[in-house]
Amino acid sequence: MTTGLEVHLASRPSGWPTPDNFRLVEVPVPSPGPGQVLVRNTVMSVDPYMRGRMNDVKSYVPPFRVDAPLDGGAVGEVVAAGEGVALAPGQTVLHGLGWREYALVEARGVRPVDVTVAPASAYLGALGMPGLTAYAGVVEVAAMKPGDTVFVSAAAGAVGSLAGQIAKLRGAARVVGSAGSATKVAYARELGFDAAFDYHDGPVRESLRVAAPDGIDVYFDNVGGDHLEAAIGALRNHGRVALCGAIAQYNATEPPAAPRNLALAIGKRLTLRGFIVGDHNHLRDAFVAEVGGWLRAGQLRYDETVVDGLRNAPEAFLGLLRGENLGKMLVRL
Amino acid sequence: MTTGLEVHLASRPSGWPTPDNFRLVEVPVPSPGPGQVLVRNTVMSVDPYMRGRMNDVKSYVPPFRVDAPLDGGAVGEVVAAGEGVALAPGQTVLHGLGWREYALVEARGVRPVDVTVAPASAYLGALGMPGLTAYAGVVEVAAMKPGDTVFVSAAAGAVGSLAGQIAKLRGAARVVGSAGSATKVAYARELGFDAAFDYHDGPVRESLRVAAPDGIDVYFDNVGGDHLEAAIGALRNHGRVALCGAIAQYNATEPPAAPRNLALAIGKRLTLRGFIVGDHNHLRDAFVAEVGGWLRAGQLRYDETVVDGLRNAPEAFLGLLRGENLGKMLVRL
Numbered sequence: 333m334t335t336g337l338e339v340h341l342a343s344r345p346s347g348w349p350t351p352d353n354f355r356l357v358e359v360p361v362p363s364p365g366p367g368q369v370l371v372r373n374t375v376m377s378v379d380p381y382m383r384g385r386m387n388d389v390k391s392y393v394p395p396f397r398v399d400a401p402l403d404g405g406a407v408g409e410v411v412a413a414g415e416g417v418a419l420a421p422g423q424t425v426l427h428g429l430g431w432r433e434y435a436l437v438e439a440r441g442v443r444p445v446d447v448t449v450a451p452a453s454a455y456l457g458a459l460g461m462p463g464l465t466a467y468a469g470v471v472e473v474a475a476m477k478p479g480d481t482v483f484v485s486a487a488a489g490a491v492g493s494l495a496g497q498i499a500k501l502r503g504a505a506r507v508v509g510s511a512g513s514a515t516k517v518a519y520a521r522e523l524g525f526d527a528a529f530d531y532h533d534g535p536v537r538e539s540l541r542v543a544a545p546d547g548i549d550v551y552f553d554n555v556g557g558d559h560l561e562a563a564i565g566a567l568r569n570h571g572r573v574a575l576c577g578a579i580a581q582y583n584a585t586e587p588p589a590a591p592r593n594l595a596l597a598i599g600k601r602l603t604l605r606g607f608i609v610g611d612h613n614h615l616r617d618a619f620v621a622e623v624g625g626w627l628r629a630g631q632l633r634y635d636e637t638v639v640d641g642l643r644n645a646p647e648a649f650l651g652l653l654r655g656e657n658l659g660k661m662l663v664r665l
Numbered sequence: 666m667t668t669g670l671e672v673h674l675a676s677r678p679s680g681w682p683t684p685d686n687f688r689l690v691e692v693p694v695p696s697p698g699p700g701q702v703l704v705r706n707t708v709m710s711v712d713p714y715m716r717g718r719m720n721d722v723k724s725y726v727p728p729f730r731v732d733a734p735l736d737g738g739a740v741g742e743v744v745a746a747g748e749g750v751a752l753a754p755g756q757t758v759l760h761g762l763g764w765r766e767y768a769l770v771e772a773r774g775v776r777p778v779d780v781t782v783a784p785a786s787a788y789l790g791a792l793g794m795p796g797l798t799a800y801a802g803v804v805e806v807a808a809m810k811p812g813d814t815v816f817v818s819a820a821a822g823a824v825g826s827l828a829g830q831i832a833k834l835r836g837a838a839r840v841v842g843s844a845g846s847a848t849k850v851a852y853a854r855e856l857g858f859d860a861a862f863d864y865h866d867g868p869v870r871e872s873l874r875v876a877a878p879d880g881i882d883v884y885f886d887n888v889g890g891d892h893l894e895a896a897i898g899a900l901r902n903h904g905r906v907a908l909c910g911a912i913a914q915y916n917a918t919e920p921p922a923a924p925r926n927l928a929l930a931i932g933k934r935l936t937l938r939g940f941i942v943g944d945h946n947h948l949r950d951a952f953v954a955e956v957g958g959w960l961r962a963g964q965l966r967y968d969e970t971v972v973d974g975l976r977n978a979p980e981a982f983l984g985l986l987r988g989e990n991l992g993k994m995l996v997r998l
Contacts, residue, residue: 592920
């Protein structure tokens with residue numbers, strides 16, 4: 333009998349996760365029943381939002397269960413298809429059951445991807461969930477207009493790096509990014525950000541004032557905390573914030589300090605809007621056309637930080653939370 | 666020569682204003698030049714937003730100047746009209762130069778009001794700026810839908826008391842209010858709020874949970890701080906906040922500690938939107954038709970706290986900041 337490895341949640345982290353919170357488990361590889369597909373995963377996504385699912389808290393996705401496998405976006409090859417499934421062995425597909433070598437997936441949860449258009453991993457990045465997140469946040473949630481000045485935090489991350497480039501390609505007058513190291517700042521500049529700063533170098537408020545002396549119109553928030561407070565201070569009248577993530581506080585055991593200046597939103601008529609990518613599937617066709625076009629034309633760049641082997645997936649996730657990735661964090665199986 | 670009294674800003678308050686920050690000044694009553702109107706004020710509005718204008722801070726309205734008269738909405742009778750002005754002596758008009766017995770106003774800043782429809786003071790309240798603020802906040806900014814559960818803070822104040830009633834009249838399933846005394850809580854219940862609580866009686870979060878156990882869809886915020894934090898916690902998916910005021914912190918010398926839970930806005934897809942009434946004049950016709958109709962039909966109630974005499978206007982303003990008013994705070998001259 334063939335077996336495969338899975339990564340289980342061994343225990344719920346309190347504060348920062350540790351390797352002890354994960355467990356590698358060897359399980360038999362099942363056969364697909366009617367309507368099911370067996371997929372051998374080749375690459376899987378590692379995402380910040382997974383940290384929230386490790387808490388036993390009701391949210392927009394159910395929490396992970398202890399002693400059960402984690403999950404997340406993955407691309408793989410069809411090994412076998414059950415009765416009534418129109419997928420051929422060898423076909424490359426996208427689905428939601430990563431964190432395991434072999435995934436038994438319901439056929440309706442599987443989407444074939446065209447690896448002649450872009451490499452398989454792109455469907456977990458620029459052409460996948462992070463890409464649509466960046467696109468929806470800039471285009472719809474923040475309703476960016478040509479001529480706007482846009483600030484993006486976590487600018488070297490999977491979503492931030494795309495958000496900044498999408499803003500620029502759609503006519504932003506100036507795009508400013510923040511990131512957590514000199515390397516990431518240099519990377520954001522390479523991507524075409526007009527200015528970028530390392531948030532360790534001083535108060536975000538001061539750095540943002542230097543990078544965008546005339547203020548900003550849009551803030552794409554991946555961080556929360558002092559970044560959000562600085563952005564509220566810098567936003568001009570009728571400014572918009574797309575609240576996408578709050579990685580600064582995912583591992584916090586104390587509540588963060590408030591954005592103490594939120595009352596400025598009244599006089600400046602600011603809009604702050606939280607969003608999750610799942611609410612924006614109606615944009616998918618426009619996203620694939622526009623972002624796919626920029627990728628083909630070489631106008632949009634995306635990079636990956638790839639870790640090899642499912643055994644190293646927990647370390648990849650911990651590294652992601654520590655900010656060790658440039659662009660999309662992936663595990664190659 | 667006739668003289669009239671004006672209230673000047675004697676000095677900028679730091680923290681809570683005191684009577685020393687105001688000065689009563691007797692000035693000659695001028696004659697209107699071409700295009701001007703001389704108005705004898707009969708009633709004037711006292712509004713929380715004036716506190717912000719006492720600071721030397723750029724905002725959506727310029728700060729008051731020291732040693733110059735304060736201003737604000739007022740209703741009065743035309744004494745004399747300059748050349749080219751089609752207003753007759755004795756006519757009742759609404760304008761923006763209160764805080765003085767006689768106002769010399771440019772004719773374009775003056776609007777005749779019909780005192781056969783409603784008493785003059787209503788044009789400073791339910792049919793005036795507070796009314797349009799409440800209407801715009803509920804209808805447009807928070808986009809309240811029939812069936813929503815709505816939470817309103819400062820529910821016994823000029824704006825809050827109208828916002829709650831407008832929400833109910835437009836089909837809210839449940840309207841909950843908070844206020845600062847047992848008298849105000851009883852008053853909110855009289856107005857038709859389904860539940861109301863005194864925020865001194867315990868953490869707002871707990872009181873709100875009891876008053877709206879299934880959560881809320883809309884929060885009309887006049888207060889900020891812990892009220893806003895409690896509302897963010899109670900809001901259901903796709904909930905909306907109309908950020909109208911932050912009276913809890915107008916006199917604060919330290920930044921507020923809340924809301925610490927703004928990151929919940931992501932997963933719950935909340936929208937928080939700051940607004941000022943001046944951006945919503947396009948709603949004026951609909952507002953006058955709808956709210957005027959409810960007033961005539963006796964479906965909407967509004968109350969006034971009236972202080973007599975311009976000399977007592979500073980005390981009326983201080984009382985407003987201390988929350989001593991039920992409904993609209995006015996000074997009768």
